[in-house]
Amino acid sequence: MKRLLNVGLDVGSTTVKLVVLDKQDRIIFSKYQRHYSDIKKTIYSLLSEAYGLFSDDDITIMVTGSGGISVSEWLGLDFIQEVIASTKAIETFIPHTDVVIELGGEDAKITYFDGGIEQRMNGTCAGGTGAFIDQMASLLKTDAAGLNELAKNYKVIYPIAARCGVLQNGYTASYK
Known part of the structure; x- marks a missing residue:
């Protein structure tokens, strides 16, 4: 029986992350891999591995990350900005969270949830990333x-x- 699965592909400045969720939003597969500037090869490798596991299922894919826009255009997939994606995930899976700090390969982001959502991003310096x-x-x-x-x-x-x-x-x- 075919399942409907949601796939998230996060293309960052140093890594590619892939996650597969079932219809109850449980993680059934995830992979984190450095791309060493060979983004297409890394994406192909991760998607091929996931396809080998889930080829009989129906999937939706959403792309995010600092390299996600060009990848979404290349693959013809939908894109969601990474801070928005992280905020939605936190609100869904950890709703009592006060603050989230995310260190990317070349930037840092902080989201405050108390008293309304406030987001800040350091994109000018890689210090602390x-x-x-x-x-x-x-x-x-x-x-x-x-x-x-x-x-x-x-x-x-x-x-x-x-x-x-x-x-x-x-x-x-x-x-x-």
């Missing part, structure tokens, strides 16, 4: 998960350049 975290991990010769391990055994709390990723690169290099 996924790309910044990756850079700091690389400077410290580890990965993002390794930063957690390093933090567990800290001896000194170093000041950081909370407003500028470029300055923080220099500070981190001098701490090593």
Whole structure:
């Protein structure tokens, strides 16, 4: 029997995410993959994997993310702006949420839900975003998960350049 499934495809600056929901909005498949600037190949890989699992089902697909508009045009799919998509998801799945902070590869977004919805986005600097975290991990010769391990055994709390990723690169290099 065919099921109606909803597929979300989030094309970000560093990763592609795919999620498949059943008609009760339960996640039945999800995948997160870095695209290393080969977005089309990564999308093809994720969609092919999902197709292999759900080829007998009817699906709807919605695209979001910083790279989503061009992908939605390329594939002829509907697009929803990422902050709107996140807000709708939070209101549906975690309705008592006060605030959401989302760190993307190259931006940061915050949504306040108390007293009406207020949204802010930092799109001018990658400091504090996924790309910044990756850079700091690389400077410290580890990965993002390794930063957690390093933090567990800290001896000194170093000041950081909370407003500028470029300055923080220099500070981190001098701490090593």
